[in-house]
Amino acid sequence: MRAIISVSDKTGIVEFAKELKNLGVDIISTGGTYKKLKEEGVEAVEISDLTGFPECLDGRVKTLHPIVHAGILAMRSNEEHMKQLKDLKIDTIDMVVVNLYPFKKTILKDNVTRKEAVENIDIGGPTMLRAAAKNYQDVAVVTDPADYTKVLEELKENKEVSLDTKFYLMQKVFMHTSNYDTMIADYLKKERNDNAFPETLTLTFEKVEDMRYGENPHQRAAFYREIGKKKGSLVDAEQLNGKQLSFNNINDTNGALELLKEFDEPTVVACKHGNPCGVGSADTIEEAYEKAYKADKVSIFGGIVVINREVTKALAQKLKEVFLEIIVAPSYEAEALEILKEKKNLRVLKLDDISVKQDENAFDIKKVNGGMIVQTIDSKLLPEDEEIKVVTKKQPTKEEMEDMLFALKVVKFAKSNGIALAKDKQSIGIGPGQVSRIWAAKQSMDHAHELIGEDITKGAVMASDAFFPFSDVVEAAHKAGITAIIQPGGSNRDQDSIDKCDEYGMSMIFTGMRHFKH
Incomplete structure (x- = not known):
């Protein structure tokens, strides 16, 4: 049996290689891995001695050779394949132990340059992994140091790695290489400041942990994190x-x-x-x-x-x-x-960086049956290109203006339909997730009266995540003593609400920006 070993993550590799040697496995190795094994007294053949071709282009080309890939890809059950290997004087390679250049580690460094990132894109490694995985029936391919023990146990017990384990290792290879390629594609997209939604969307995340259960105890769940620096998350x-x-x-x-x-x-x-x-x-x-x-x-x-x-x-x-x-x-x-x-x-x-906001181009993703819907996050509170409009005769006071912006921040994060009431920079009533806006308004006022006091809404302000379809919300707000309202506007019947505010001596602001949250 012959194994080729070429790893960037050298965790446990010396011990693994020593055990392979004890089991009679011949080892072929490359670059830094070969030097490491040699230093630790593990006998190995350097890749250039196998291929008869020196490593070149600063190590960019070393395993990309027919002697390597024919030895990996030849199907042992295919007589023609084996005859061709014999004619070409190529021996089979039965195990590939490879993990890739540290692209993730590189791009997470401070002030990393594009040149440095690109130089850490592995070429030969993924090629060997994919070749070995394709021929999984005959080749055990190991990319995760966590699998060294499992492979050794089977070799010691059965003198071979089982087909089931080889299939498991094959699956891990394609998960590993797809994650690797997705990291590269994502990095390049950000380098180009490309904010378009791509024609094909591939995302990659790393598991933080398995969870006890999901939203309900009968559902399974896990927590994953995005790859990269995510301050404040x-x-x-x-x-x-x-x-x-x-x-x-x-x-x-x-x-x-x-x-x-x-x-x-x-x-x-x-x-x-x-x-x-x-x-x-x-x-x-x-x-x-x-x-x-x-x-x-x-x-x-x-x-x-x-x-x-x-x-x-x-x-x-x-x-x-x-x-x-x-x-x-x-x-x-x-x-x-x-x-x-x-x-x-x-x-x-x-959470050290608790106030750091997300990139405004970050994706908000919702899974639906058979697909998913993707949007950028709701990163703004007010439009940047136009001023908010006071649409009533009465202008809001400075205090009312401060409280309206406070309430707007709150309602932005309440489920729609949502209404938020505020007074002196305190939320005093929140009506989230109602199918009718008047119900949300009444809920917010009922909560304020019940939980704080009947007089608390007098002099308070109201914020709505979307426009008022009728003037009934204004009427309810006036009855509760609310003096100012902030909402997006945009209804065909906006004027009804404006007229009611004027009738009651209330001020109203249109922001021109909706904040639905479903």
């Missing part, structure tokens, strides 16, 4: 305490974090079932939390809290008083962390 968070994150934990926390990124001032977002339930901004993070908590003391129970400032000892004491699933913050005072760790199941996450 949940995949980079460090878990300091608590149980493993669940599917719903990750999905809901991600939405809360994206809402938090809309704010620069000290802000706290409480979230439940994918919708914000309390949001507060203030001069201090402790005051911001009080606002978020008092906005909905009921829904925060069993919820998620994300915070864009360091968690102090004083804030930790308040957080501890409430049953929470998850807390995420950029940092924690030492005493604060000890207080939170007293609740052993509370998931405490540290």
Whole structure:
């Protein structure tokens, strides 16, 4: 039996090669791998001695040779193949142990140049892997160091690698090479600043972990991460305490974090079932939390809290008083962390770059039966090319304007149809996910009255994720004492709502930008 070994990741390769030699396997090797094996006393034949052709072009050409690929691709059950090998004086290669140039590691380095990235695109490695995988019945192809033990165990026990294992190894090869090629294609797309949706879309992700279950206990699930530097994303968070994150934990926390990124001032977002339930901004993070908590003391129970400032000892004491699933913050005072760790199941996450936003060209992807739909993320709050319009006779005050923008940030991350009410940089009522906009408006006001107080909506503002089809929302808002409304506009009956606002002495702003979230 002969094996060719050429690896960039040399984890365990010396031990593996020594075991192969002990089993009577002849080893052929290349470049740095050959030197490593030689240094460790493992006898091997250098590739140029096999082919009779020297490595050239700075190592770009070494295994791309008929002696190598005929030895890999010849089907042992095909008499003509074996006759041709004999006539050409070529011996078979029965095992290929290869992993590829470190393209991912290269592009993740700071200030990497395109030249350096391109130089780390492997050519000979993928060619050998694909050749061996195609001829999996006769050739064991190993690309993952984690499989060394399995291969050795079968060789020791049966003097060969089983067909089932060879098929498993074949599958891993094509998963490995497709991931590798997709990384390259994605890197080049970004290098060209190509923001078009490609004719064929291939994505690659790396598994972070298997999950206990999915959205429901009968569903299987796993957590994957994009390849690359993703500052401010949940995949980079460090878990300091608590149980493993669940599917719903990750999905809901991600939405809360994206809402938090809309704010620069000290802000706290409480979230439940994918919708914000309390949001507060203030001069201090402790005051911001009080606002978020008092906005909905009921829904925060069993919820998620994300915070864009360091968690102090004083804030930790308040957080501890409430049953929470998850807390995420950029940092924690030492005493604060000890207080939170007293609740052993509370998931405490540290996310250094919590305020870093996604690239505006990042994809938002939804799987549908038989396909998927892809869009860029909803990265903007207001249009950049035009000013928002006050469409009523009454102009909003400075305070109303600040609160309307606050409420618009909140409703942007509530499921549609959505309405958000705000007062003094505090969400006071949120009506998400209703099939009728008037129902969403009434829900937001009912929640405000029930959870905070009957007078809380007086002097408050309202934000809507989409236009008002009728003037009924304005009428309900006026009845509740709301003084200003911000919405996209665009309905055929916009004038009805404008007229009602003028009749009631309310101000209304049209943004010209919708924020549906389905």
